[in-house]
Amino acid sequence: MQALARCSGPDGQALLGRLASIVSPMRETIWAQELAGHPDKALVDELLRGIKSGFRVGYDKSLAPLKAHHRNMQSATEHREVVTKYLTAEIEAGRVVLVGTTSQAEALGIHCSPFGVIPKKSKPDKFRLILNLSAPEGASVNDGISKELATLSYVSLDQVADTAARLGRGLLLAKMDIKQAYRQVSVHSQVFHYVDDFITLGASATECSRNNTIMHEVCSKLGLPAEPEKDEGPATSLTFLGIVIDTVAMELRLPQEKLLRMLAELAGWRGR
Numbered sequence: 001m002q003a004l005a006r007c008s009g010p011d012g013q014a015l016l017g018r019l020a021s022i023v024s025p026m027r028e029t030i031w032a033q034e035l036a037g038h039p040d041k042a043l044v045d046e047l048l049r050g051i052k053s054g055f056r057v058g059y060d061k062s063l064a065p066l067k068a069h070h071r072n073m074q075s076a077t078e079h080r081e082v083v084t085k086y087l088t089a090e091i092e093a094g095r096v097v098l099v100g101t102t103s104q105a106e107a108l109g110i111h112c113s114p115f116g117v118i119p120k121k122s123k124p125d126k127f128r129l130i131l132n133l134s135a136p137e138g139a140s141v142n143d144g145i146s147k148e149l150a151t152l153s154y155v156s157l158d159q160v161a162d163t164a165a166r167l168g169r170g171l172l173l174a175k176m177d178i179k180q181a182y183r184q185v186s187v188h189s190q191v192f193h194y195v196d197d198f199i200t201l202g203a204s205a206t207e208c209s210r211n212n213t214i215m216h217e218v219c220s221k222l223g224l225p226a227e228p229e230k231d232e233g234p235a236t237s238l239t240f241l242g243i244v245i246d247t248v249a250m251e252l253r254l255p256q257e258k259l260l261r262m263l264a265e266l267a268g269w270r271g272r
Contacts, residue, residue, distance in 0.1 A: 026051045026224035058149040066111045067139035073116035082117050086129040157241050164247050171247040172208035174233030175199040176215050179225040199240050208224035
């Protein structure tokens with residue numbers, strides 16, 4: 001996952017040709033069929049172009065000229081095996097192209113951003129690799145993207161809670177997860193680099209299961225691979241966006257492990 005500012009010279013153009021190959025399971029023709037009646041034709045055209053040729057992230061060099069970051073984050077250095085395993089898998093999948101050293105990349109006009117590693121919240125012994133597009137501060141890819149282009153609206157916990165309250169006590173909940181969601185969306189070859197948790201509600205276990213099946217079928221049809229092992233429900237209580245939704249007690253609460261962790265941190269601060 002590298003961000004390209006430009007590719008100069010014969011070697012750069014050859015590399016650009018390799019990067020131009022879009023690797024994504026998303027099915028353009030199916031998306032076009034499903035969005036045929038959408039009122040915003042410009043949005044649909046932009047979406048279909050992105051699926052076909054990769055999405056542009058909206059970087060504008062007039063907002064922040066890029067400056068390469070020559071070192072990975074300390075966490076990546078401390079967990080080299082995580083970085084190596086991730087990059088090996090991505091290269092084999094065709095989603096990452098091996099360029100060489102930082103100096104070799106810069107000679108081809110490729111901007112370099114640092115890798116980092118963070119532990120997964122629910123699995124302390126497992127790690128997630130991140131590409132820090134906010135480094136270096138003031139001269140990063142993210143610094144060159146207008147805030148107007150980077151504002152997203154996701155379903156909120158309040159919306160789910162309001163719907164659950166309206167439908168009544170004991171409502172059944174189920175959720176599914178898109179597998180490696182951010183890796184399914186290719187970025188344009190002149191740039192290189194989400195959709196994640198989905199929740200459904202039903203008055204009965206049958207209705208809730210049917211809704212969950214429909215979500216899986218739609219994702220499969222569009223080319224978005226689900227991760228069935230992360231499915232939860234139907235149940236009257238499950239965690240969504242980090243908060244437990246309990247439709248029997250009709251309450252929202254912190255998961256027990258998160259509450260205990262916060263209390264331990266507060267006790268540590270109190271003892272200082």
